[in-house]
Amino acid sequence: MNLLLVSQADFIATDRVRISDRRLQHLNSVHKASVGQTLRAGCLGGLQGQATLLAIDDTAAELHVDFQQPPPAKLPITLLLALPRPKMLRRTLQTIASMGVAKLVLINSYRVEKSFWQTPFLQPEALHEQLLLGLEQARDTVLPNIILAKRFKPFVEDELPAMAANTRGLIAHPGDFPECPRALSESVTLAIGPEGGWIPYEVELLSKAGLxxxxxxxxxxxxxxxxxALLARLF
Amino acid sequence: MNLLLVSQADFIATDRVRISDRRLQHLNSVHKASVGQTLRAGCLGGLQGQATLLAIDDTAAELHVDFQQPPPAKLPITLLLALPRPKMLRRTLQTIASMGVAKLVLINSYRVEKSFWQTPFLQPEALHEQLLLGLEQARDTVLPNIILAKRFKPFVEDELPAMAANTRGLIAHPGDFPECPRALSESVTLAIGPEGGWIPYEVELLSKAGLxxxxxxxxxxxxxxxxxALLARLF
Incomplete structure (x- = not known):
């Protein structure tokens, strides 16, 4: 936890927060925080800066906060990701949040096992929790937008063309294709397939949508x- | 398992292997392989190509092998990595093998917890197992060289200068430093610190060694x- 993330619900005055959950445990057990100590902190969706510990025990901590700095810039990318298996999904969500992806579409694909869509990790609170871990890691305060596209064809035919318009549209796909470009300054729409890759029909539809x-x-x-690897290469 | 890796010990004739461990389970349970089926396969440390299943049951599989292609090129990099916590070590070893790092030095640092050096995952067989998983993933046959440097100072002072000579020496370090370069064609020596980063004294010694x-x-x-992210950016 490189940033203590608070949300509007934690404020008990304009410059004061009270927390009592996982973050309190972390302050007590990992930071071994004591009164007077200053931590990096930020407000979810807003600015970041410093928090000073006013009181802490096993049930709650109160902190004075002073938030004046903007969060780091997001990467100008919409990432279309074939839904990974649940265990990998959690880590990948953290990575996506920590690297600053602006928008994530978790999408179905022929090679995505149907059961993956049943995982409790796709519940809004579970998604939120993994994304928060990524933000805390990277000292960011702004959640990526997440869209769940359980049906490939309608999403790619009806929504993707507008979403990918005026962006560099790319499909990560092994084979005899051009090398992935580097150090782009334009916006990007990038599709990353499942284990085993996109099937030709999917590549065809993604191509029609401009990728x-x-x-x-x-x-x-x-x-x-x-x-x-792809994000670090593209930007 | 995108590549069935066999080793010299598996050969029962010049063009025939018999396997009976994790790989057999994988063939049975994931590939649901049957006689006559052809798989991508390679010989550890050597060439790769095709394997054709001659017989398979619950106790062993026999395959005819035909290996004529070289493995993919390694990245010309020596990676000095502060020993990660055990859980992260395993995944990172797989990543390092799958991305083709030529040489890995797992090194101590002030911020590496002493207990990390006690993990069973540093035993040679355990290291080997994680690296094999990375090779199988990326269809490579050649293990990276692994060096364990439990003492930072003697390694960095006595061994690193020769190792880093005639390479581009880099320390991944947050702060007011030049941007990490991109798309290098020269050899690289790259030091990646622990959670919390290298301490100034360590950066100083690494700098004296040419990084x-x-x-x-x-x-x-x-x-x-x-x-x-660093590997994809550098090469």
């Missing part, structure tokens, strides 16, 4: 490795 | 995210 296949070399990476 | 600090932006990434 073009690019490759990252002959090594096949797991999604949790491919995501940071 | 210079570079930064990857203001977001603080977990080591398992920073490793693929």
């Amino acid at each position: 073009s296949p690019v490759q990252l070399g002959e090594r096949i990476l797991r999604v949790e490795t491919a995501v940071p | 210079s600090p570079v930064q990857l932006g203001e977001r603080i990434l977990r080591v398992e995210t920073a490793v693929p």
Whole structure:
């Protein structure tokens, strides 16, 4: 936890918060925080700065906060990600939040197992929790937008073209394609497939929506490795 | 398992192998492989190509192998990595093998907890197992070289200068430093610190050994995210 994230509900005065959950435990057990100590903190969806501990015990902590700095800039990217298996989903959500992805579409694909859509990790509170962990890691305060697209075809045909308009549209796809570009300054829409990759029909529909296949070399990476590798290369 | 990796010990004839461990389970349960089926396969430390299933049951599988292709090229990098916590170590080892790091030095640092060096995951067989998983993922056959440097100072003073000679020496370090370079063709020696980063004394010794600090932006990434991000950016 490199940033203590508070939300509007935690405020008990304009410059004072009270917390009593996982964050309190972390302050007590990991930070071993004591009164007077100053921590990096930020307000979810807003500014960040300092928090000074006014009181702490096993049930609650009160902190004075002074938030004046903007959060780090988001990466100008919409990431279309074939829904990963639940265990990988959690870590990938953290990575996506910590690297600053602006918008994430978790989408179905022929090679996504149907059961993956049943995972409790897709519940709004569970998604929220993993994204918060990513923000705390990277000292960001702004959640990425998340869209769940359980049906591939209607999303890619009806919604993606407008979403990808005026962006560089890319499909991460192994094969005889151009190299993934580097250090872009424009906005990007990037589609990353499931284990085993997109099927040709899916690549065809993504292409019609304005995305073009690019490759990252002959090594096949797991999604949790491919995501940071592609983001670091693109921006 | 995108590549069935066999080793010299598995050969029962010049073009035939018999396997009976985790790989057999995987063939039975995930691939649901049947006689006559052809798989991508490779020989640990050597060439890769095809394997054709001659016989399979619950106790063993026999395959005809035909290996003629070289493995993918390694990244020309020596990665000095402050020993991560055990859970993260396992995943990071897989990532390092799958992305093709040529040489890995797991090194101590002031902020590495002493207990991390006691983990069973540092035993040679355990390291080997995680690296194999990374090779299987990326369809590589060649293990990275692994060095354990339990003492920071003697390694950095006595061994690193020769190791880093004629390479681009870099320290991943947040702060007011030049941006991490991109798309290098030269060899690189890269030092990645622990959670909380290298301490100034460590940066000083690494600098004396020929490495210079570079930064990857203001977001603080977990080591398992920073490793693929830095590798994808550098090469």
